[in-house]
Amino acid sequence: MKRGSAVGDLQRGERYCNIDYLVNQSLRLSRLKSFIFSYDIVCQYSINAIKRLENMNPDLCIIQPDAKVRFVVPKFHLPAHIPTCQSRYAFMLTPGAGLGDGEAPERGWGEANPLATSTREMGPGSRRDTLDYNFGDYNWRKVVKLGGFLLRKLTAAATDLPEQVISHQELEDVLDKGMLASWKIEVEAWERDPSKPNPFEIKVDKPTQAAVRRQLAEEERKMLDDGLDFSLDDTTSQSGLISMGLDIEANQRSLKTSASDLWEHSGDRQIGRVTLKSNALIRRIEDYYGKLQLYIPASVALRKKFGSTQTVPTYKIPLWLPSQIGNQAPFDLALARLEFKLREAQAHEALGTLRRCLQMRATFYDTKDRWARGQKQNTRSRNAINSAQARINAARDEYRAARTALINLSQLLSQPMDESLQVLNDSDIRSMKSTETDRDSAGKVFALSRALRPLEDEDLRPIQQPAPGTVGLTGDTRKTLSWIWRRGNITDGEDNSYYDEEIRVEWAKSQSRVARYREEINIVQEEMNRTLRFWDWKADQWMALVSAQDTRNLNPAVIDGMKAYSWRQAEMCRRLKVSFEAQWADVSELVSKSKKLASNPDTWYEMKEEEEKKLETAKLRRLASRALGKK
Template sequence: MHEWVKHIDLYLRYLITLEGRGKSPSSICLRCTAGNAAEFRCLCCDNTGMMCGACMVAAHHFLPLHRIQKWNGHFFAKVSLKSLGLRIQLGHTLGETCPRPETAWGDDFVILDMDGVHTLGVDYCGCGGSSLTQVEQLLERRLYPATTINPKSAATFRLLELFEILQYESKVSPYELFNTISRLTDNTGLGSVKDRYPSFLRMVHEWRHLKLLKRNQRGHDPIRGAAETEEGECAVLCPPCSHPGINMPDGWEDEPEETRHSYTRYIHALNLALDACFRLKRKDVSSEAADPGLSRGFSYFVKQGKFSEFLKKHEDEVEPKSTCSRHDAVNLADVTPGQGYAASGVATVECARHNMKRPSAVCDLQKGERYCNMDYILHWGIVVLALGILRTFFISYDIACQWSKHLIERIRKIDSKSPLLGAEAKTRFLVPKFHLPAHIAPCQTKFAFMLTPGAGLGDGEAPERGWGEANPLAPSTREMGPGTRRDTLDYNFGDYNWRKVVDLGSSLKKKMDTAVSRVAEHAIAHQELEATLDPVKVKEWTEKMVAWEKDPVNNANPFEMSVVTPTQVAVRKALADEEAAELAAGKDVSLTPDISPSVLISRGIDLESDQRALKADMKKIWTHSRDRELTRIQLRSNTLIRRVDAWYQSLQLYIPSTLLLRGKATGTKTIPPYDLPLWLPSQIGKQAPVERRLTEIEFQLRAAQAQEALTTLRRGLQRRITVHDLKKRWLRGQGPNTKALNLLATIETQIAVARDEYRQARVALLSLGKMLSKSGLESFYLPLEDGDIRAMVRPELDEPEGHQDPNDRTGATRRVSSWIWRHASAAEDNHTQYEAEAIKVEWAKSRARACRYQEEIRIVREEMNRTIRFFKWKENWWYQRAGARQAMEEVPADYDEGLRAYATRQGSLCLSLRKRFEHAWQGVDKQIAAAYAEIQDPNLFYEKRRILEVQEKERRLDEVSTSSDVEMASV
């Protein structure tokens, strides 16, 4: 751009020069011998120069929609080809003239094209040489008529194709495009442009419906017409998903009995995700009778008639309230959308692994996210493709914990033959990864993707990605009638699916690359963890894990803690109970009636907390702080000093040497109250003798303090994610955003406090561990670095702007999660019961992570195979349809040729896509073999990682060197 700025005057000169006739303009037309004046030029033709009117008409006999200008002696003015005598003859071969032409209505036929709104002279054939109707004569010239009787206007096929793609890509409305071509026609406001917006609206609607039918072989069907299209028949299917009879391997249904009823039989499972979007509302305009739509259940929306009848049976149902968290999807299910709205939003069922809309699996919401709506689309999303012989289903939903409780009974009322009710059907319900942290703790283990056998590296957030594409349609679709709105969303959903299909080569490859690149890391990490554990216990845990995977209902969840997390309050109560028992036995060890050993240590830990809080508040004070703030801080400092002095008096009764230690540490220096050492046993260490009982008390309290701090830290990170998402997606306006920012500031403070508390507790625990001869504490209480403080999902919110990993899109499974979510340990010696239980749970989670990555490899490899089989089937499907209509009935030769040409072209397209995908995936098997070789020989893995680290270091050095060279060059 800096280089271009130097040539601005040159570019500007040519733009202005072209407003005139150019260099050495000829006043005589050089294309004819009549010597007519050269007054006209075409803005669409390339290098034709100036011509006379007759030559301009002759040159544009086959280009009637070009834009012409006339030189009036002073400047170029717009003129039409019609004014020069050009007319369009229909019903005859191009170039032929009809001896008895019939002038179109009013001789002012309007054609909408990409270049503008053109008023032309159009003649129909009236000589009897053509048996075609007016509509057929227009269609033959690739002009789409606005009406079926006596059309007054038409649109070119290329304009309709442009709008179709433009709306899919940019969500442009017909109104916006019509205004665009109107301004191309005249942007001064002085001219008059024919208003054909209502006609254009109707034409684009019909055009997209015809393309929908054409792409799905409805014109090739020799038996059924367009009106007999079945539900979901025109949907774009997901090639990698399981489609019995289409892309499943031979004999897949004959799997052994011992694995048939296990959730581990995941390769041929159907992965579905449900969600609703409340931005796609519809105003209460028009009606089903006035606007029923064209695509009546043909694609993604359910058939409205049956759906309306189903809803009438559930009008009086009241949705159950949430017993998990305060989910709006549950608690606001009975809330109406508001005055003036007929639909509160749209609900959908999508392929959870490939983000594609399922056929007949989209519906309108009348109130909130009611169970009956979601049940209906789930049932039809499975039934419509005759998927009854599939046996395993993974179903993801934001509120699966609530919604799934009585789902089977509700589905049975819809259809007693539903595939979900089959004797061999196994269904596992999950909660999407981003939504999972908002659930209570039991849900986070029961419904987690990462902890569910067979789920691979799925995340269940497919619908959320789809809403991102559909939401820009909300402003235009909410003003539409019911049928037009459903059709418009159907067409856009179809294009969304098609783009996903075209991108399968790279998307499945990326999934495979992710799984292969990390599988060895997680598998080896699990092997190393198991190597530090008791083999007998590992065997016992493995047996329980396998039993739970086969039957999660009747077996204990290995990921749930059976031991309550220790808290400081619980530990203090236990210590108080011990002292009460000692008093009852006549063994009082207290040196003062006011303070017992446990109370002494507890007060010291409380003082530490007050010191941290005062230090944090002191950092907020600056030179120009108000007197009120300074006074408040000073009073707190004075109070803390008096409390510390009182603490010293009690402490020296139990540890007399602290009097000498205080003198050596402080001397004559003035120390801020928040930095005064408290001389707890952990701070004394081996500087002076300390009674073992006091050391043990502090160890118990510090262990509980560390666990509490981690719990608070995790909760704060989860809350921060939730508030960030709420603010980004739903909050608009200064007031709500200010409240959200204040809440985020409060959460950040809580996270910082928990961080500092854990770090201080860890230092104390390691010191006390040495005093008590405890081993393995360093590997259990890991150091908490700033980089470890990140959420379980959506890590980009926890990283500085510009430092996010572009390949890390789905959260915890795409990278090793922070240890605060795993809390691993490498040994069991001298651990409490809680710590031993934490080790068992971490072992289970480590095993789950290793298994999920290996599952993902198998799943994606089979998805690649299914994709290849799908396109082979579809290729043959098109080839078989090429002559199907001619075999059943007599069709004109030109129609038959068109049928064969289109079917052959579609078959060729399927072949090309298949070849393209095969080429993209040709090295996959070698990748998989190399990854498993690293698992078998970890030395290969570590050597590979070392090489990658060296390469990364060299790359960064090159970047620094290059940037330095650029800076020097600029200087």
């Protein structure tokens, strides 16, 4: 809304004295107890702002001693600020802000911009009258449209609240309760007093590339020390056989990656390296087959039934593990139970590796964007990113293979599998800060300071097509953590203080999002109640003017006309109230349903599955109608 005495002319630039005067004039009669100041450069303006306002009008200061004051930056302008400002002045992290964005004044100025060409030729009086008329019309149009506007805001908040609550609860379920208690104390202390340590800032330095590479080297050393490179002989046990099969399966995935890098112009050395790797793997598979037929004699018949392995690429040769055999042939189910245990461990380890590598890639991206300049440094940074991406892809493929095997084994053994091992979609593979640094997954950073960004493959798409994984993402408001961060042991039993700090910050942001959604529902409901009371008050004001006309010494015809106008205005206010009440008739039911879904995750998941089925059915129908249309 355009408040009275809140619009003024500025000199070149925006001086604090002008803004202070407008703020004071606009709020001098409000006597409010709680303020949220939203301003593009509030991080600078807020310094000594209250002291300046007190000095401007000592007898009638708008900021009372017991008033609560918070300063925030509008959401669109916030990314241009430094990280400290982004956590200290964010709407989403400010108690009482709801889902506001602070950009409404900017949208209002966008509508007023065309007035500049006509008012600049006017005199001071005509110019101000014209602006007042237009601003008054702008306010009136907003008021009469509040019915639909507030309903849309409440519907959006009530619809998204269950997802935010359930996502936050699932994150808390896998965190240590002691840590959660201490984190909650920190957040509550900061919300009461912003001068306290900010819980939304990471207090540990990010790991350097050298530290990350050292960690990867230590992981490889640990694999060797743990004896993961199995040496098998004639005394191979059942568990050794399954472990050998899983090891060969991992080598097949590695070979597939190497083979996919070959193309028609690959050099002889590269082709020879892949061929030697394939030959070595074939020898390992033949040795494995010799041991497999001791425990599963039927595997010989299966190999003959499905043909020779010479016509199949090495990475596609079936290993005939229990999960692949299923009910095709008889074998000792003890082998299936052993594989089930190993596959569960494999799946959880793959998720742990995936989480670590995603955070490493995010660190590499951040380092590249901040410090890499020139071809030499960018090439090195890109190589580090590619190395991390290769490990991510390997962990992704390993998890998917393990989960597929677990599903087959679960059906074979009639044994339930771990429900936390969900389907891993490409959209789930993103770091905790996917909307800020991890551009290969959920989002791309729109950096105002870097118009010329690296051109990635996913950038090459039609202008109407959104970036992969960004559909429906509009920033922190609707952001949710990927399920990989809400399931299992997030810290993976490692002493990684930086990653623990990221988990703490993401938990705090998740809790703030839930709180803002709940605030938004309460705020909008109160705005609805006040809007209805406003129309009653406004109608009573017009009716008071009707009786006041009898005391005026005017022409009776003029008095009758003034009374008729007042009656008309009062009736319009009443009808607007009735219209708003009709639009908001189902608000209580909507809010109640939202709260019930938030407290019942199973019901919410079933509802989402039904919605996805309906969307898929509608998509298939559209494709079928297009196919019939072409015929």
